[in-house]
Amino acid sequence: MVPLKMTEMWATMGSTIASFMFVWAIIRQYCPYELRRFFEKYTHRLMGYFHPYIRISFHEFVGDRLKRSEAYAAVEAYLSANTSKSAKRLKAEMGRDSSKLVLTMDEYERVTDEFQGVKVWWVLSKIMSPTRSMPYYQEQEKRFYKLTFHYKYRDTITGSYLEHVMREGKEIRLKNRQRKLYTNSPGYKWPSYKQTMWSHIVFEHPATFDTLAMEPEKKKEIIEDLLTFSKSKDFYARIGKAWKRGYLLYGPPGTGKSTMIAAMANLLGYDVYDLELTAVKDNTELRKLLIETTCKSIIVIEDIDCSLDLTGQRKKKSEIASDDDLDKVNADLGRKEAKEDGSSSSSSSSSKVTLSGLLNFIDGIWSASGGERLIVFTTNYVEKLDPALIRRGRMDKHIELSYCCFDGFKVLAKNYLKIETHPMFDTIEKLLGQIKITPADVAENLMPKSPMDDAESCLSSLIEALEEVKKVAATTKVEEQKQQRILIKENGEIPGDRDSRSKESQPAIA
Secondary structure, three states, X not given: OHHHHHHHHHHHXXXXXHHHHHHHHHHHHHOOHHHHHHHHHHHHHHHHOOOOEEEEEEEOEEOOOOXXXXXXXXXXXXXXXXXXXXXXXXXXXXXXXXXXXXXXXXXXXXXXXXXXXXXXXXXEEEEEEEOOOOHHHOEEEEEEEEEEEEHHHHHHHHHHHHHHHHHHHHHHHHHHEOOEEEEEOOHHHOOOOOOOOEEEEEOOOOOOHHHOOOOHHHHHHHHHHHHHHHOOHHHHHHHOXXXXXXXEEEOOOOOOHHHHHHHHHHHHOOEEEEXXXXXXXXXXXXXXXXXXXXXOEEEEEOOHHHHOOOOHHHHHHHOOOOHHHHHHHHHHHHHHHHHHHHHHHHOOOOOOOOHHHHHHHHHOHHHHOOOOEEEEEEEOOHHHOOHHHHOOOOOOEEEEOOOOOHHHHHHHHHHHHOOOOOOOHHHHXXXXXXXXXXXXXXXHHHOOOOOOOOHHHHHHHHHHHHHHHHHHHHHHHHHHHHHHHHHHHHHOOOOOHHHHHHHHHOOOOO
């Protein structure tokens, strides 16, 4: 008798649920959207009087769905790292700008998190909303995370916990993001629909400080300086300076300036913005490019002495001896500027970036937008640069990358040949102390050219190259001495003595 009643009860319940689902489907199909929202609104309000829990929603898109919410992205990253282990239904996808596969909770999955003894619940939900721009009120999905907690923990959750989630989520996103190498395009090539002035590719340069051919002491000093900068946000705020630092890398070609930049980016996990000054139209455009750079980035201007003529006018004016000469040079400069203005109107690629504009770009008011940036200049001829451009405060640290030393050679030998010692090392050390050769030339001689090449053959090739450089240097020195002897023989005196004797023979002016 009892089993029969239970069967009838379950049959009645099943029929009731089926009827309810049928009615609900009819309501969703034919009931106007506004009426449904009205009932839901007041149902939630009525439930609020009896429900002791508070809910906070984090929607995926803000405004007109053109911009993804930073808060939603931070919550997604936080939950993927902290609560996805307890979720039973997960979805795997490549995160936006991420280099790793990200596991996140699936729709309507519920997970629990705990903070300072307070338990909270997270649910990934979605709602369907009509798009009025489409016929028949087609519905769109709007995803959002819903946080639920007891009302007595309101202050803890809205204060400390949410701040903790945002901070942790942003750090996780930065750690997992796919780093990029940016470059700027000429202004006249920007399409109207483009949202940024920079184009990019994935940054995949393998250089590190371990593979950099440099003295260990200098390498350690640079690494400590970079790491100290990356952890000094509060220090820069306390002293009232923008959180940025300038590096000037200078030295002969082939000494590893570009490789140093890649090693810096890989050490800190920063993006790289390779700024081509000749493609920048004017100072205003330069400021716009600065504004669009992100935090945790390195802004690079390579071969700054060759990018633009930023110091010529100042140098010419400083060398004028008389007012007449000054007027003449000013007239020549005026004609030159007029000519440049005329040519710029016919050519969209000419640049009007000035030294003043570049200085403001480095440490002016606009440079304080954002934070945690490195500005790196490279040059082969540091003496050509204007002192105002490379003074401390703009280029805070000057790093000279010079010719290959024996310590640098040992790093290259370990990288290319996988050896740390060899009987030929003594000969190479002696030769490197006598000549000047760049790390690029040493690396080229250490690189195997065929499958038959081994460490000994590569080292022999390097010794031959070093001896050839030594021979050329000796020949050049002999030629210079020969030319000097010819001058002495022709003039009967050492060049420079004539001027000194003529000054001594002049009468003193009272």
